[in-house]
Amino acid sequence: MSVTYIDAIRDAQETLLREDPRVFLYGQDISKFGGAFKATKGLAEAFPGRVLDSPISEDAMIGMAVGAAIEGMRPIVEMQFADFSSIAFNQIVNQAATHYYRTGVPVPLTVRLPSGGTPGSGPFHSQSMEAIYAHYPGLVVVTPATVADAYHMLIESVRLDDPVIYCEHKFLYRWLKAPRINGDGLPIGKARITRPGKHATVVAYSAMVHEAVRAAERLKDEGGWEIEVVDLRSVKPLDIDTVLASIARTGRLLALGEAFPWGGVTAEVVARVCAEGFHLLDAPPRRLNSRDTPVPYHPKLWAAHRPTPESICLALRELLSF
Amino acid sequence: MPETEEAQRTRVDLDRDYVRDVFRAMLKARLLEAKLSSLYKAGKIVGGVYLGKGQEAVSAALGASLIQGRDIFAALIRDQAGRTAFGEPLLDCTRTYLGSVLGPMKGRDGNIHRGRPREGMPAMISHLGAEVSVVGGMLMARRLKGELGGVVGATCVGDGATSTGAFHEGINMAAVERLPLVVIVSNNQFAYSTPNDRQFACVDLLDRAKGYGVGGHSVDGTDLLACADVIGRAVRLAREGGGPQMVVARLLRLSGHGEHDDGSYVPGTMRDSHLGRDCLENGIVHMIEQGFATVDEIERWKNRFTEEVQAAVAQAQQEPTPDPWDEDWRACSSEPGGGI
Structure with a gap:
């Protein structure tokens, strides 16, 4: 079951x-x-x-x-x-x-x-x-x-x-x-470290958490990169403390979201990290969102519209190589 | 005017206390609003002032038909008379207009956007038609709690609001649920400056009641006794299980949209027509002629209400205004995770 x-x-x-x-x-x-x-x-x-x-x-x-x-x-x-x-x-x-x-x-x-x-x-x-x-x-x-x-x-x-x-x-x-509904007792307003790492932080939420984990696994296999994945869980309130603590460990940020690219959660994360944790960053923070069009119908277009493990890996490689 | 004839027929049945309640609320609201207008023109009120002048009979007839503490009344922009009849204290009005921090809105919202939601008086938002479904939801809650028996929820809108999706959705939902909802449409001929012929194309807004499957009533909004009769009956029908009721009142707003507006778009011929009759002046005549009140009584009420209005204004003016440093600046009652 x-x-x-x-x-x-x-x-x-x-x-x-x-x-x-x-x-x-x-x-x-x-x-x-x-x-x-x-x-x-x-x-x-x-x-x-x-x-x-x-x-x-x-x-x-x-x-x-x-x-x-x-x-x-x-x-x-x-x-x-x-x-x-x-x-x-x-x-x-x-x-x-x-x-x-x-x-x-x-x-x-x-x-x-x-x-x-x-x-x-x-x-x-x-x-x-x-x-x-x-x-x-x-x-x-x-x-x-x-x-x-x-x-x-x-x-x-x-x-x-x-x-x-x-x-x-x-x-x-x-x-x-x-297998069953287990909880870790985290309340709304607290983010979770879904996967620990030390080279870069991906801040994601909702379905993108899973895409981020897939990308992290690929980069682990590919070059031994250890990517930390933070699941925001709630976007408002936004647990910036957990995000900053993660970036304090990794020095690098990719803010990942499925929503349209103008503004939004990823922009808010980057803005707050820059304002409150600029000194923690070893590289310019990056954002990855969907493309700036309506969500297309055809599965081939759709798959290229939203962030995928491939596009997340690409963004992370650029982030890691800075 | 067939409705007036109908009202004539039933006037003998009108409850004396009810009619007197309606009239007194009209008079008190008119006196209060005249004062608000003066305060606005003297620069003592920040933001808009919106009057119900000319619409008091409709509004008060509704307010006086409802039972405070049991019923729900979502007043709109021109419902000072209805609020007064329902039992809203004058201080709620003066404190909100004058920005007293002791008012129900604490300076966070102003003028007619006030209410006491837990006491059956939701606080309107500016988006028209939006209160219809809110009252519907309050009634749904009563039903789910097993407390709907004998309860009525009511709200008022203008002709303009009937063009909104929210109005349509709200009244349709209430009809589907067969809720004891009364919606008064005060057709005052203009939505701000837009006349009826640019607002809707149906012959009579009352026709929509049939479309929604709700009870429909039409009334001459300039006639106090007709309003008391027709609106009182609509409320009674809803209370007795007749489902939603829609009342369309024909009248003219005897002020601008707000006190910043001179209403110059209203043609003189319309002002001089039957629609432009002052329901209060006309009502005084009817009250006396039909034996609902004497000249002396009305004079005494007028004097007493003038004093009450003065006292409510004076008190609100002496009270503290909100202090930004004391304001907690919280939009949520809970702060999960410690804030935004």
Whole structure:
């Protein structure tokens, strides 16, 4: 038996529904159908009246969740795809994110965003929205990369009193497996050293953590390079202390993300490292993101659009040779 | 005006205390807003001042139909009268406009963007139509908690908001869930300066109620007794399980969009038409003629409310304003990992 990343998300929701009567799920096709990705399979039957199908109204879905949260509930909203949260953007960044600051009343809602690219998904079912939401004060943005994090961070997200954007990577849904859900107890806001090393640090999150590890293994085989991989786990809060401590060991930084290249998480990491740890750097920090086009449909184009172990290795070789 | 005729027919049924509540809230709001306008013009208020002049009957009829402590009222930009009728203290208004740190928004937000969400008064954002689904969510929560019985949630929008996706999504969702939601559309003919004919192409916004599958009501917003009747009935229908209700009120905003705006785009002929009637002046006549209040009573109320307004302004003016050094500058209530 093994647990997949999507199993972990489903199981976390089951745990939450079982343990907390304030929790309910709202989203398109999530009730009897079990969701487009089956993240809520069987939950409607197990928890009658608490797993509710919504109309195709992303704005109203989040507005509804804000209202319910004001009244003391803990809604989990499933966006069918992260890309469609653009329709809910106003309610997320203006209603949910500003609410605690404006009124003193926190809105504990969790928005699940099935994020990132998969082959053939194309421009509107592949986006990574974390940087957009991290930009706004009042939101917590998490990007679990492991099965255990998918489970524990969803539980923790729902228990937080603030709105959480939970970015779950679709590429990991069924590919990523673990024998069981183990946790190391790291809270949201703490990064993890996924792989220790001493020659360079790759700061990554979500699915890119796994691509970074693959690249690190290649460089280990290729030239004995020991690449440290830091998994940010949450992009907001961003655990810059763990990043700086890693760079203090390695002296070199590659910030890696699947999102579009302008601005975003990798730019934030580089900016903070330069501002707070310039003296730790032995080489100019590098960023590697997707290309600056919409996410293409064809698998060959898609594979060349996002960072891959090959392009990560290339970036690391240049970083190491400086 | 068929609605007015309908209201005429049922006026005998109007609850005397309810009508008096509506009227008093209209009067108090008008006096308060006149003061706010003066303060704005004297440079004492930073940011915009947005009045509900001409819309008090609609707003107060809604506010007075709702039960504070049980119901939900998401007031919008022109709802001073409804807020007052619902039970919002005058100090919430004056403190927010004048930037008192003791107000519900502590200087973090201003003017009409105020509320007490945990007391059934969500604080509006500027993005129109966005409160419809929020009220829907508050009602959903009550349903999930088994506390929906006898509860009504209400919000107001203008003609402009009916063009937004948020309005459409929100009212459709409420209809799907058959929530006890009342949405008042105050068609004051202009969204800021944009007239109805550049806002929508349907003959009557009321037709949309049918499209959404919600109850539809039309009312002459300049007529206090008609508003009390029709809006009171819509709230009652929602409360009794009739599902969402939409009320379209026809009226004219008797001020600019804000006090910075002279409203010069409103044609004189429209101002002089039935739409341009002042619901308060007209209401005073009706109150007296129909025996809901006497001239002396109204005079006494006016004097008392003037004093209350003065006191609320004076108190807010004497209170401390926010100190940036005391502000905690936190947008999250929890700080996982110790901050951003």
